[in-house]
Amino acid sequence: MVVKRRVSKARYLIAATITLLIFIPGLLLGMIIDNERVRSLEFQSELQELDFKSLQFNYLYLSYIQNSSEQCVPLKVNLEYSIKELGKSLDSIEEYKQESNPKNLELISRKYLLDNLNYWLLSKKTKELCGLDTVSVLYFFNSDCDICPNQGIILTYYKKKLGDRFLVFPINTDMKEDEQMIGLFENIYNITSYPSIVISSTTYKGVVKKEEMRAILCDEYELGINSSDCQELV
C-alpha cells in the first residue's frame, strides 16, 4: 500500500537549465541598457562641458568690452538654454538612478553637480553684468530625506510658471564625502538640514510651501505682494 518514493532529478535539472536560459537573456538585456544609460549620460556631460566653456568665454568677452548691454542678449539666451539642458540631464540621472545600479552613475553625478555650481556662479555674474530679471535658487537635498521631493515639486511648479526668470540649481548632498564643494557651500549658507533652499544669500530651511514661495519670489522680483503680477504667480 506504501508508495515507492522517487526524486525526479532529471526533471529538476532540465527545468533549472531552461530557467537559466530564460533568465540570462533578461539579465544581459538589463546590463546592456544600463551601459547605454551611462554612455548617454557621459555624452550629455561632454556637451554640457562644451556649452559651459562657450558661455564662460562669452562672459569673459563681455567683461572685457564692458558697457555692452546689447551683447548681453545672446549670453542670456545661451545661459538659459544651457541651464535648461543641464536640468534635463539631471532629471535623467535621477530617473536612471532608480532603474539601475547607481555605482555607475557616481562619477557622472559628481560632474553634473560641479557643472551646476559653475552655472549658478555664472548666472549670478551675468545677472550683475547684464541686470537680468532672474531669481536663482540653490536647492540642497539628499536621498534619505523623505520630504525633499515635496520641495522639488514646488520648485518645479514655479519653474514651469516663470520659465527662464527662475533658475533652480539642485545640489544632491549625497556626494558630500567625495565633493568638498558641497561642504563649502553648506558652511557658507549654514545648511544644517534638508531640504534647504538659498535665494539671494538667504537660507530657507524645511519645505517652503507654495504660498510662502510666492511671497519670497514677489519680493525678489520687487512686485508688491498684492499686485496683480504677484497674484499671477500662483
Next chain:
Amino acid sequence: MILAKDILIMIIYLVSLYFGVFWILFFIDTRKRLIYEKDINYEPKNFVKVIIAIPAYNEEKTIKKTLLSVINLDYPKKLLEIIVINDGSTDKTEQKIFETIKLHKAKNVKYIKNKNQGKAASMNHALRISKAEYFVCLDADSHVEKNALRQAVGFIQQDKELVIVTPIMHVHKPRTIVQKLQKIEYLTAMLLLKLMGYIDSNYIAPGPFSLYKADIIRKLGGFDENNLTEDQEIAYRAQSKHLKIRQCPSMHVYTQAPGTLKALYRQRNRWFKGSLHNFFKYKHLMLNKKYGDFGVFQMPINISAFLLASFSVAFFLYNIIKPIIKEIKRYILLDFDFLYIIRNIEFNFSLLNINVMNYYIILTLLLLAGSMFYASHLIHDRSVKNYGFIVLIPYFFIYYILLSFFAVIVIIESLFGVKQKW
C-alpha cells in the same frame, strides 16, 4: 541597499520562474497521458459499500441540491449509506434536509444532529458509525455529477496502492466577478493537483467528494478536529505515511464559491492559516529525500508560496502604489491646481528610462501563467473564451495580487497569534 534589493528580486524571480517552468515542462511531458486518462471510463470491478458524509452548518440555501445530487448518484442504493450531520445549524438546514428526504423517499439517508463541533468532528462521527469500505465526504455547498461515485470507486480499484482519490472541482454557475475569477483559478489548480499526483506530491484532498479507504483513515486516527483545513492535514498525514493520493480525471464536483470579496477573504484567510499551520506541523518532511518529490519539491513550493506572496505585495506597493501616492502628494502640495497639471503633462518616453529587468520578469511570469491557464482549459475541455476577455484582465493582473495581500495578512496575523474559527 539597492543592490541587496536587486539581488532579492532576482532570487525571488528565479524561484518563481523555476517552479513555473517545471510545471509547464511536466505538463508538456505528460499531456498525452492527461488527454488519454480524461476519457477513460473507470467502471468499478465490483460494487462495494460506500458511506457519504455530509456535514452541514447553516447551509439552508445549498443543502437540498447537495443531498439531491447524492441521492441521485448512479450507484447501487443498497451499498450507499448517506449520513447528513447537522453540525448545530441555527437556520432552516434541518427542515430542508427532512423535506428532501421525504420528497425523494430516500431510505438510505441517515440524519444526525450534533452540537456545533466542526466539520472534522462530524466526519469522524460518520467514520465511527459505519463499516463501509470507502468513505466519502461532501461539503454541503457542493454537488456531484451522477457518475462521480462510480468513477471514483472504479479509479481506486484499478490501483491497489491508492488510498485517497480526489475530484476535479469546478465553481458552480459563477455569477459575480469574484466567482468568475475563482472558476478560472480552480481550473488551473485542478491541473496542478493532477500533475502533483503523478509525482506523488498531492498535498490536499479537497472537501467536496474526496474518496478515502475508510479503514486506513481510521488507522491514521481520522480527521484532525483541531485543524482549520482538515482536508489538507489528512493529505499531509497520508504523505508522511507514504500513502498514495491521486486525482480521478473523470470525477467532477461543483462547488459554490464565495461571491463577494469579503467572503473570499474569509475563506482564504482560513485556507492560508491552515496551510501555514500544516506546513509547520509536517516541517520534518521538508527537503527530506525519504519523501521523494513531495519532500524535495512540493514542500518548498508550499512555503515559497507565502514568500512569493509577500514579495508580490512589496513589489506591487513599491512599483504601483508608491508612484500613485507620490502623485496624490503632488496634487495636495500644488493646492489641486489641475489647470497647471494638465498644461504640464509631459510624455517623455525613452527606452533608457525603462527598467528592462522588471518588465522582463513580469512578461515571462505572465507568459508562464498564461501557458498554465491555456493548458488547464485544454485538459478540461473548456474554452478560454468562456469568460470573455474582460475577466482575464483582473485574473492575470489583480487576482493573484489580491490573494497575495490575503496571504500577507495571514502571515502577520499568525505572527501576532490571531486565531480563526472554522
